[in-house]
Amino acid sequence: MNANVVPLKVDNMNLADAMGFSAAATASSKATSDLYRISTAVIQEVEGKKVVDSPVFKLRQGDEEFLARSLDVRFFAERQRWQKWDSISNSFLRTVMSTNLNMDLKDVLGGFNLGRPTGYIKDFKALPADQQDLIRSVSRVKVLMGMARVNGAFIEGGDDVDTFDGIEVPFVYDVKNRESMQAIDGTIAKLINKRLSPVENLITLTGAGRSMPSGTKFAVVESDLGETVGFADGDNDVLQNFLSYIENSNQYILNKWEENNVERISAEDSAIVGSIVDVQDFE
Secondary structure (H helix, E strand, O other): OHHHOOOOOOOOOHHHHHHHOOOOOOOOOOOHHOOEEEEEEEEEEEEEEEEEEEEEEEEEEOOOEEEEEEEEEEEEEEEEEEEEEOOOOEEEEEEEOOOOOOOOHHHHOOEEHHHHOOOOOHHHHHHHHHHHHHHOOOOEEEEEEEEEEEEEEOOOOEEEEEOOOOOEEEEEEEEOOOHHHHHHHHHHHHHHHHHOOOOOOOOOOOEEEEOOOOOOEEEEEEEEEEEOOOOOOOOHHHOOOOOOHHHHHHHHHHHHHHHOOEEEHHHHHHHHHHHHHHHHOOO
């Protein structure tokens, strides 16, 4: 560790709270406009005379997409949110990001938690079928933000690229399946137990293939401790950039909530709605 590098600091906020990593949970600065969106996938490759399924990471930035078999990452921030797929708009509906899902989180529809009940559901099977379906449609997402060293990057077709050689790049990674979350949480817990932050120690992420009962292939993440690298020049700026990204992303959701929240309907609109109701009742 460089003795001249000042450890991370956030004004007027506990550092663990700002990052989203708590003890209970078990290079240069880059602007968030340069963020790579990371996801996992299973691709088919030819090995000898066989076609095999290979779990990989996809890194997207604008129109560019790269593939990699492993990443060495430093996590700067973690948040969680609820989201569901909307087939009409062909996009995801989301809540604000938070360090805790056990609360009412405003969503783009003008409600909370995309209609999902808050907190632990004791007897899921006792709920009405339509409410069970709604809950199943809303997924928990863990949003991880950090800097990544990309190992063995290549593009579709198999050609290697040197885009990431010798550098770290900023990323946002939406983790959606429980096995991947548990793997990453377990590694972070090991660091916290050692009184190390996920910024000063590398975590190696690799992909592993899984199959659904239907035969559909998907990838999960396996996570292991890497080397301790300490804090780097510019890490404070990186953290501040990610906190700004969280704030801006949440503000977009809050603006949508304001637009769509029925309780904030204007007095004039309320009168119109009331007259419509009266006419319908009269008829």
